[in-house]
Amino acid sequence: MKIFLDTADIDEIRRAAEAGLIDGVTTNPSLMAKVGGDRDPTELFLDICETVDGPVSAEVIAIDAEGMIEQGGRLAKIHDNIVIKVPLTEAGLRACRSLSNDGIRVNVTLCFSPTQAHLAAKAGAAYISPFIGRIEDISGDGMELISQIRMIYDNYDIETEILAASIRHPQHMVQALLIGADCGTLPPKVLYQLLKHPLTDRGLDGFLADWKSLGRDL
DSSP states (O other): OEEEEEOOOHHHHHHHHHTTOOSEEEOOHHHHHHHHTTSOHHHHHHHHHHHSSSOEEEEOOOOSHHHHHHHHHHHHTTOTTEEEEEESSHHHHHHHHHHHHTTOOEEEEEEOSHHHHHHHHHTTOSEEEEBHHHHHHTTOOHHHHHHHHHHHHHHTTOOOEEEEBSOOSHHHHHHHHHHTOSEEEEOHHHHHHTTOOHHHHHHHHHHHHHHHHHTOOO
């Protein structure tokens, strides 16, 4: 499963990319606002694209189809890695169809049902982003949604990639991996939680203590 980092923080992206832990990046206006400051968004997107060799989702802020198409076209010119992110609305799907017809990859976001995911695929989405955590915030089952979309896409040989989003903790990642999501996007905090295990730390401490008892250096 491909791992995308959900952030616009260039330092976090560089850290994860240099370790070979991520395959791409997802952003949204909220994440851009946290780190953008006075920076031109175009420059920030270009920096991200030059830091990670993979898809970088850049979200439009227009709510009408014509505006999304215009903004998406401009964003796509920044770098070949840019994927245009549009909301799962009628206008968003119209924009998705137009952009995808022009050879621009589209990530349809804010998906909360299997029927939405089906329609996004029909509109030409390269990625569909079901929001696991937000569904669970209202006592729903986010992983069941991932499972349903996986079954639908497999039933009909749909090529749209399932990008599990709003991942809140490592167990979400485990479940997404077992279900067969194509990608998962998660914040830096959760990415590094995937690395941690108390038995790893305990084992390393034991190895180092035993080596120290030898009184030798390598």
